[in-house]
Amino acid sequence: MSAPVAAASMIERARQGERRAFETLYRENVGRVYALCLRMSGDADRAEELTQDVFVRAWSRLSSFRGDSQFSTWLHRIAVNAVLQKRRGDKRREQRVETRSAEELAEAPAARGGSMERMDLERAVAALPEGARAVFLLHDVQGYKHHEIADMMGLAVGTTKAQLHRARRLLREALER
Amino acid sequence: MTMHPGEARLNDWLDGELDAVAAADVAAHVDACASCRAEADALRRVLHAAGALGDSIEPRRDLWHDIDSHIDTAGTFELGAWRARRRGALWAHRYELAAAATLLVMLASTGTFLLVRNATQAPVVAADERPLPETMTPVSLVSVPGQADYAAAIRKLDALLREREANMDPQTAAVVRRNMAIIDQAIREAQAALAADPANGGLNQAVSAAYKTKINLLRRAVELPART
Numbered sequence: 001m002s003a004p005v006a007a008a009s010m011i012e013r014a015r016q017g018e019r020r021a022f023e024t025l026y027r028e029n030v031g032r033v034y035a036l037c038l039r040m041s042g043d044a045d046r047a048e049e050l051t052q053d054v055f056v057r058a059w060s061r062l063s064s065f066r067g068d069s070q071f072s073t074w075l076h077r078i079a080v081n082a083v084l085q086k087r088r089g090d091k092r093r094e095q096r097v098e099t100r101s102a103e104e105l106a107e108a109p110a111a112r113g114g115s116m117e118r119m120d121l122e123r124a125v126a127a128l129p130e131g132a133r134a135v136f137l138l139h140d141v142q143g144y145k146h147h148e149i150a151d152m153m154g155l156a157v158g159t160t161k162a163q164l165h166r167a168r169r170l171l172r173e174a175l176e177r
Numbered sequence: 178m179t180m181h182p183g184e185a186r187l188n189d190w191l192d193g194e195l196d197a198v199a200a201a202d203v204a205a206h207v208d209a210c211a212s213c214r215a216e217a218d219a220l221r222r223v224l225h226a227a228g229a230l231g232d233s234i235e236p237r238r239d240l241w242h243d244i245d246s247h248i249d250t251a252g253t254f255e256l257g258a259w260r261a262r263r264r265g266a267l268w269a270h271r272y273e274l275a276a277a278a279t280l281l282v283m284l285a286s287t288g289t290f291l292l293v294r295n296a297t298q299a300p301v302v303a304a305d306e307r308p309l310p311e312t313m314t315p316v317s318l319v320s321v322p323g324q325a326d327y328a329a330a331i332r333k334l335d336a337l338l339r340e341r342e343a344n345m346d347p348q349t350a351a352v353v354r355r356n357m358a359i360i361d362q363a364i365r366e367a368q369a370a371l372a373a374d375p376a377n378g379g380l381n382q383a384v385s386a387a388y389k390t391k392i393n394l395l396r397r398a399v400e401l402p403a404r405t
Contacts, residue, residue, distance in 0.1 A: 019245060026241055031233030038234055048236055055244045060375045121226045140227040146194075165188045172219045175226070 011071055015062045022062075026055055029072055033079045039137050040083040042126050050086060054079045080138065084152055087130065124174035128167050135160050136167035179206045181213055191220055327388040334395035341399055353398045360391045 013021035033054050038047035057078050065074050125133060134153065138144045139160075146164075150157045182190065182203045189195050190203040207213045342350050367384040374380060 019248075022248075023241055023245070026244065030240065031235050034236045034240075035232055035234035044237060048238075048240060051236060052240055052244050052247070055240075056247050057375075059244075059248045118226065118229060118231075121230060125230075136227070140224060141230055141232070161185065161188070165184050168188065168220055168223050169184065171223045171226075175223065176219070 007071055008067065011062070011065065011067075014059070015065075022055075022059060025058075025071065029075050030055075032072065033075060036076065036079050036137070036142065037083055039122075039125060039141070040080075040134055041086070042130075042133070046086075050079070050082055053086075054082050057082065076142070080142075080144075080152060084134070087134070120175060121171065124171050127174070128170055132163045132167035132170065135163040136171070139164050140168075181210065182206055184216075187213065187217060188220065191217065191224065327385075327392065330392050331388070331395065334392065334399060337399045338395055341401075345401060349401060353394070353401075356394060357391070360387060360394065363387050364391065 007025075010021045010024050014025055030051065034047055034051045037050040037054070038044060041047050041050060054075065058075055061078070065071065125136065128136065135149055138149045138152070139146065144152075146157045146160050149155075149160045153160065155163075179202060186195070186199075186203060187207075190200055190207075193200075195203065207217050338353070345353075364384065364387045367380060367387055371377065371380045371384055
């Protein structure tokens, strides 16, 4: 069975309520979802909570997945929305994020196996102001377009561009230190 | 040499967001200007590093067990675990929830009024105080056999109420029906909101609370004494 057919079959079985099938989808996608949640939230505990939310949401919305895009893309969009929703509702934790996230990200399994430059960048990204970090991750790491980011974040395109340019400038400075 | 493009234009150029003429302009400038070239190279290094970040990080622990415990094969949610985690969402919906709470208080008061008024007329039969299920059922699933405790309880009590209505004081029956209409409207509105946002814990709780209120009101109504 080809990969897309296998995935479609897995999704259909999950849609019928088969947990084992949904667990397979979880295992195939959790790394990407968690990476996004960790980098965007900058907090490992929060990222775990968000990741759980994302998969519970996905389970409850499986019937709305029409297969127009890949399952991972659909799931990713749920994750981005979950993170941004949480971010809007929870501005108070900004201070905690900036102090904890750098170490947590540097200690993350992917970062442990990575190069010094990558670890430095993870730390530098974690230390970015929240808005600039979100736009940088969505644009430069996840590949979203400015108009998509502006739409998701409820900002003007000019604002997301300004945030991105600021993020790149701060990262460049951090990496040159 | 043309003017320095500036940070925004340089970024747009690197992102391929300039039209052909503007892009050629910036490219020619960067080629001739050492400081802009250095600036562009530094930005390219950031972009290259971002591209190499990788899009997957494994969580510190396996999260499946927690996810599995929050869902079941019918797509239901266990409220207990979600309540604590959903405080933020509840706060975001505080106005809707406040309106729902007002309605529920009003209905509870009406039920109490009916009980108090009738207590002077005849003794009230002991209510069935079995606790309602801890696992709530999303409205869209109320017809699923074995999962729809609320729906089943409502159907049973509603049938009982219709049987007894003929012997009920007409004024009391009218009050009961009026309040049933209000709570039914509240349930429909909460259902519609939940259909639009199925994973919203606050809305799930609002629907659950509305069902519980309806069941309590029905229970009390069927226990009202017949007219004298």
